[in-house]
Amino acid sequence: MATDTRETIIVEREEGIVTVTMNRPHRKNAASGVMWNELLDVFREIDDSTTDRVLVLTGAEGDFCSGADVGGMDETTNSSDESSEQAAAPPKHQLASMRHITDICLTLNRLRQPTIAKVRGVAVGAGLNMALSCDLVVGDETSRYSEIFARRGLSVDFGGSFLLPRRIGLHKAKELALLAEVIDAKEAESIGLVNRIVPSGDLDAFVDDWAARLAAGPPIALAMTKRLLNNSMNVTLEEALDDEGLSQTVNFSTADTAEAMRAFVEKRDPNFTGR
Template identity: 50%
Template structure:
């Protein structure tokens, strides 16, 4: 169990990979205002920094995140202004969505409500067989937040999204994978190594091309073909202005693995 003196968010660097661990295991990592603020601060650093090239998001103590901590407000008289509260939460959720680096959610145990939507806000999700997922909001007389209303229909289709959101069913990892909420299911003893290897591989990729690819895919479902083609053209112009294109072609010609840096250079 974490103590009051421990940070609510743990950060660990391994090369260019940053692992973020929600650290409130005594509450199954339920999110508080303090934890949202910590996430916002780190996401901002990743966005404007240039040395982190992949992010893993996970939870401490065998759970990913049980949702918002409804005990965070001391009492009715101290309950925060909902509109202001949601603005602060939405800032963190939007920053996660907009991160210019690949993100991977590593899920053990429960991912519910805000916790599930934090996982779905990552580009990829890997879970253990015992992981459980629930859009729990209607059980609390609430509607979807943390991006769930945008993410769910795109991942599972409108009808399944309505099922998950309206019934607030708890589903297992294999069903979540079959629906498209989870990318891989890995044994508990293998998930850490799998996530680390995957993140390291993503971090070794061409950062500008990965950032442009992520942005195009995130925006593509809301665009016409004409808009998508225009976006792709702008993205390729950015890619062709970087040194990684030169490196990729040189590595191909020399029959070696490329070393991508994300540096600007003269492409062609």
């Protein structure tokens, strides 16, 4: 396993699986300016990679992410290796800062690789919406979830207004966002906010299994399936069918589809290379 420990995140790579751990446990992994920058950098690295097959996003020491670090807003959003002149620059306009958050959200949502949020403890505010930006959300029995923004005098961000209604329906989304209540793992599973809730001791093994299965899958076909599903609510049936036809045409030209056909005939597991 290759491990890259950065200021606020830990990046581990093994057999095509990239695990990104938000690492500010003293703040329940709340995202500081430095963390936002490091997350954007690593998401871009993954998107550009030819060897990264799956992203697992999680938090250190018992929590996923408690949202943006509103208690640490005095932290610079500049990277630690930037010059003192840059670090001393006047703060960005709030709208410019929010556009930076927009870049991070879009980059995570647009990753061609499958993504899994592995949730222990709290996933609230932008932390919850970061989890919902992943393709799959798996939590343990300790996990708790909240669109907590209204308690802070804020409206939802990090894509919550888009992601939440698509996950649980408009009226339930309004309930979570307007009342800003914290819900437990059982309720999160019952309303479809998460894919699975598993016993705490089983969470790592469960996510490892899903990640390994995804990493062994055909990268091109999975990327196109992900794109088709993400676009499904924005197109007509005719447009969806046209997009499916184009995607299958691409698939049939790949070495991976030929390998899948050979493996089926030879009664073995295919070895997909992403070509």
